[in-house]
Amino acid sequence: MFIIESPIVEKKILQDNVFLLKMHSPEIASVIKPAQFLNIRVSSESYPLLRRPFSVCDVEGEHIYLLFNIFGEGTRILAGKSSGDLIDILGPLGNGFNLNDDYETAVIVAGGLGSAPFPFVTRELNDNKEIISFIGGRTSKDVITYGMKNVFTASDDGSSGFKGSVVELLNSKIEELQKKNIKVFGCGPTPMLKALKEFCVKHNIVCEVSAECAMACGFGICQGCPIESTNNSEKYLLVCNDGPVFNVRDVVI
Amino acid sequence: MSKVDLSVKIGDLFLRNPIMLASGTVGYGSEISEFTDLNTIGGIVTKSLSLKPRKGNPPQRIAETPAGMLNAIGLANVGVEEFIKSKIPFLKKFDVPLICNIAASSVEEYVECTKILTSEETIKAFEINVSCPNVKEGGLQFGNDVKAVGKVTEKVRVATSKPIIIKLSPNVSYISEFAEVVKKEGGDAVSAINTLVGTTFDINTRKPKIFNINGGLSGPAIKPIALAKVLEISRKVDIPVIGTGGIMNWKDVIEFMIVGSSAVQIGTLNFIDPTAPGKIVKELVDYCLQKGITKISDLTSSYLIDE
Numbered sequence: 288m289f290i291i292e293s294p295i296v297e298k299k300i301l302q303d304n305v306f307l308l309k310m311h312s313p314e315i316a317s318v319i320k321p322a323q324f325l326n327i328r329v330s331s332e333s334y335p336l337l338r339r340p341f342s343v344c345d346v347e348g349e350h351i352y353l354l355f356n357i358f359g360e361g362t363r364i365l366a367g368k369s370s371g372d373l374i375d376i377l378g379p380l381g382n383g384f385n386l387n388d389d390y391e392t393a394v395i396v397a398g399g400l401g402s403a404p405f406p407f408v409t410r411e412l413n414d415n416k417e418i419i420s421f422i423g424g425r426t427s428k429d430v431i432t433y434g435m436k437n438v439f440t441a442s443d444d445g446s447s448g449f450k451g452s453v454v455e456l457l458n459s460k461i462e463e464l465q466k467k468n469i470k471v472f473g474c475g476p477t478p479m480l481k482a483l484k485e486f487c488v489k490h491n492i493v494c495e496v497s498a499e500c501a502m503a504c505g506f507g508i509c510q511g512c513p514i515e516s517t518n519n520s521e522k523y524l525l526v527c528n529d530g531p532v533f534n535v536r537d538v539v540i
Numbered sequence: 541m542s543k544v545d546l547s548v549k550i551g552d553l554f555l556r557n558p559i560m561l562a563s564g565t566v567g568y569g570s571e572i573s574e575f576t577d578l579n580t581i582g583g584i585v586t587k588s589l590s591l592k593p594r595k596g597n598p599p600q601r602i603a604e605t606p607a608g609m610l611n612a613i614g615l616a617n618v619g620v621e622e623f624i625k626s627k628i629p630f631l632k633k634f635d636v637p638l639i640c641n642i643a644a645s646s647v648e649e650y651v652e653c654t655k656i657l658t659s660e661e662t663i664k665a666f667e668i669n670v671s672c673p674n675v676k677e678g679g680l681q682f683g684n685d686v687k688a689v690g691k692v693t694e695k696v697r698v699a700t701s702k703p704i705i706i707k708l709s710p711n712v713s714y715i716s717e718f719a720e721v722v723k724k725e726g727g728d729a730v731s732a733i734n735t736l737v738g739t740t741f742d743i744n745t746r747k748p749k750i751f752n753i754n755g756g757l758s759g760p761a762i763k764p765i766a767l768a769k770v771l772e773i774s775r776k777v778d779i780p781v782i783g784t785g786g787i788m789n790w791k792d793v794i795e796f797m798i799v800g801s802s803a804v805q806i807g808t809l810n811f812i813d814p815t816a817p818g819k820i821v822k823e824l825v826d827y828c829l830q831k832g833i834t835k836i837s838d839l840t841s842s843y844l845i846d847e
Contacts, residue, residue, distance in 0.1 A: 288574055290815055328812060333607040333760045333788070338812060501600050503609060504811040506574075508567040510587075510613045511602035522595060523616065 288380065288506065289314050292373040296350065303428040304356045305400075306366050310374055313349035320383030321407040322474070322497045322532050325353070326505035328375040329364040337503050338377060339365075342474070342531070345406040345434055354403040354433065380505045381531045384495055386411055390470035394492075395420040396483055398453050398475025399429050404497055406434025408472060417467075421460075423453025423479070454482040461490060470494070477540060484535045494535040500526040515539035544828040545835045546821070548582070548803050550780045551728030553665045553703040555582035555637060555803055557821050558793065558836060562784055562807035563588055563641035563667060563707070564613065568627040569634070575814035578634040580821055582803060586623070588643035588669050591653050593619035603740050603749040608762060608786070609808060610738050610755030615643050620656050628662055637664040639705065650692050651699045658700040665702050668692060671709035671734035683709030683734070689718050693725035703728040705782060708769075710762075711737050715769045716776040729780040731805065732773060733766045759808045760786040767799050774800020774841050789816075790823035797839040 293312035301307050315325070326338035339361045344354040357363050368374065386393070386408065393416045395405050402422055412418055420438045424430035427447035432438045440448030441456035449456040453475070457464075471494035473483045480496050487494035500512035505527045513523030514530065517537055524530065524538065546557035560583040566572045569584055578584065596616025603610045618627065623640075631638050640663050644650040650668060657663055670692055671683035682688045689706065696704055706722045708715055710733035719730045735756025740749045766785025773781050783801030787793060788809055796804045809816050828836055 290575070290813070335604060336607055336759050336808070336812065337604050337609060501602055501604075503602055503611075503808075504571075504814070506814075507571045508565060508814075509602065509611070509811050510564075510567075510596065510616050511611060513596060513599050513601060513616070515598070521593065523598075 288378065290375070290377045291315070292375050293351070295368055295370050295372050295374060298369060301354070301431070301433050305431055306355055306357075307344070307433065308353045308365070308368070308374075309350050310353070311349055312351045312376065315376065315379055316346050316349050316351050319343050319346060319351065319379040321386065321411055322404040323379040323381050323383040324505070324531060325351075325376050325378035326380060327365070327377070329361045331375075335361045335364070338505065340380070340502060340505055340527075342404040342497065343379070343407055344403050345410060347410075352406070354400070354406075354431070356400060377505060381527060382529075384408060384472055384497070384532050388470060388493070390416070390493065391468040392417040392419060392470075394457070394464065394469050394471045395422075395435065396453055396457060396471055396473040396475070397421070397431075398423045398479040399425070400431065401473070401475030401479070401497075402431035402433065402435070404474055405472070409435050421453050421457050423456065423475070452482065453479060454486050457483075458486060465490065473497070473535070480535075481540045484540050487535055495532050496535050496540070497531045498526050498533060498538065498540075499531065502527050544825050544833065545837075546824060546828075548837050548840075550665075550705070550782065550802050551703045553583075553637065553728070557582040557824070558797065558801070558803040559817050559821050559824075560585060560639070560782065560803055560805045561810060561817060562805035563669065565807040565810040568623070569631050572810060572814050573634070576818040578636045580818050581636055583637040583639055583664075584631070585639045585641050585667050585805065586627075587617050588615050588641045589617050589620050589623050589653060589657075590615060590643050591620055591649050593617065593622060598751050600750045601752075603755065605738065605740055605757065606761060608757050608759030610740060610750060610757055611735070612750050612752035612755040614752065620653050624657070624660060628660060632662050638662050639665045639667050641667040641669050641707070643669040647692055647695050651695050654696050654699040658702055663702065665705060665728075666696065666700060667705040667707050667731060668696055669707050669734070671707060671711075684712055686717055686721050690721040690725050693722050693727045697726035705729045705731055707731040707734050709734050710765060710769050714772070716772045719773040719777040719779055719781070723777055723779045727779070729782060729802070730773065731782040731784055732769045733762070733785050736762055736765065758786065760788050762786045763792060767795060770796060770801055771799040771843070790820045790827060793820060793824060794827060794839065797836070798841075798843050800841045800843070802837070802840050
């Protein structure tokens with residue numbers, strides 16, 4: 288874990304309201320794993336006060352990437368930064384996906400900004416596993432396929448690919464998927480993760496999801512980000528320290 | 541060798557400097573120790589401990605507000621027994637006064653927790669959290685009831701010979717009345733202030749942003765209130781005050797000391813910059829050197845108010 292200031296080297300607008308920041312951060316780039324996250328302080332002023340958690344989007348040599356949209360005051364400030372500006376980063380935090388298990392095909396399932404961790408996943412898995420990516424969003428503007436391969440898209444209004452949810456799209460491919468030795472990696476809004484869990488349990492598929500929760504510190508001291516465990520009803524797990532990646536069967540979504 | 545004496549005394553509790561880490565913002569010490577050398581800190585106050593483990597509230601537990609945050613963690617903690625078994629061994633490694641914060645639902649539970657913990661040598665003092673749960677009888681909040689605060693202080697006083705600090709609620713009209721009763725019943729000091737009750741709603745869903753509806757407001761937004769409460773106690777009651785509420789830097793620490801704090805607690809800042817407490821200790825030395833202050837304790841209640 289570090290607290291460091293890393294300079295922005297490039298800012299891109301990928302589509303509509305989706306930003307990509309590239310930062311030079313050799314300390315973090317050398318140790319971070321896919322789906323670990325960074326807690327970023329966008330301002331040294333009192334508002335916004337807290338850091339904001341962002342999943343690492345990609346790592347390339349000594350550079351790290353963040354993918355985000357303008358959602359509130361913090362992301363508005365972050366989107367307003369430019370090359371050379373220093374970003375105050377606390378991280379890497381959390382556990383990350385287990386990419387090296389015994390499976391042959393990684394099935395990526397992402398909704399909206401849930402695409403954020405998957406360019407790094409795709410890069411890390413390159414050549415080792417087959418990858419199939421199912422990417423959904425409300426409209427084509429919310430479907431983010433940056434940095435991913437072998438992509439099938441879904442949108443609620445049909446403006447991009449399959450008309451319906453990304454899990455419905457996944458379900459339409461179940462026969463093909465069942466012929467393979469697959470592991471699902473999911474990230475997205477809670478209703479999507481809920482549907483994904485039902486799908487994976489029903490079809491007996493191994494699945495890890497990256498969960499999300501409001502948090503203050505990101506490293507276990509504020510206790511602000513509980514998630515219900517299926518194994519122990521007496522005690523919550525913490526999204527920051529026990530996650531953000533969970534075996535989908537271990538948590539109540 | 542520093543030319544400035546940073547040490548402070550709170551009753552019989554000796555601190556090497558006035559910087560304490562507030563309850564609920566440092567867990568049980570292990571996470572924060574990765575960022576701040578605990579041996580350089582004045583004291584650590586544990587997450588509130590209850591007799592039995594508490595699961596705490598469901599999410600969402602926190603929400604950001606202008607210059608502050610609301611939290612409703614619900615006193616999630618491992619319980620006294622597990623604390624002794626698995627947390628104290630880690631804390632023993634450090635040369636830093638450990639203050640145990642206790643939260644309970646009845647006077648009996650406060651006493652029971654204190655009795656169990658007081659034999660632990662590592663624990664140097666107790667901070668009694670009277671500003672969270674309900675009393676068994678009548679359902680009144682402890683922290684809002686002068687008599688209840690008096691009774692808890694009186695009973696806990698009998699249960700331990702170690703210093704007792706009562707953490708006071710700011711959600712009262714006259715906090716000095718509470719400090720007065722703490723002094724009368726044998727308490728050694730008060731912490732002021734705990735969080736302020738607040739809430740925030742989502743204007744799209746019309747639902748509260750935190751599960752518990754209300755939460756405790758902390759952060760720089762509450763600093764002026766905390767300063768006023770510390771000053772009120774300091775002017776009316778002769779009892780050491782540990783100032784808490786929205787400290788973001790060394791200047792805030794000095795301000796809290798001037799209005800009457802013997803020591804201070806850093807809370808919300810630990811979430812944002814867990815390295816800050818260590819830095820602040822060093823910055824206090826610089827300030828004292830610059831101002832020709834040889835003993836930082838001389839700052840306590842050094843306010844100049846024209847009568």
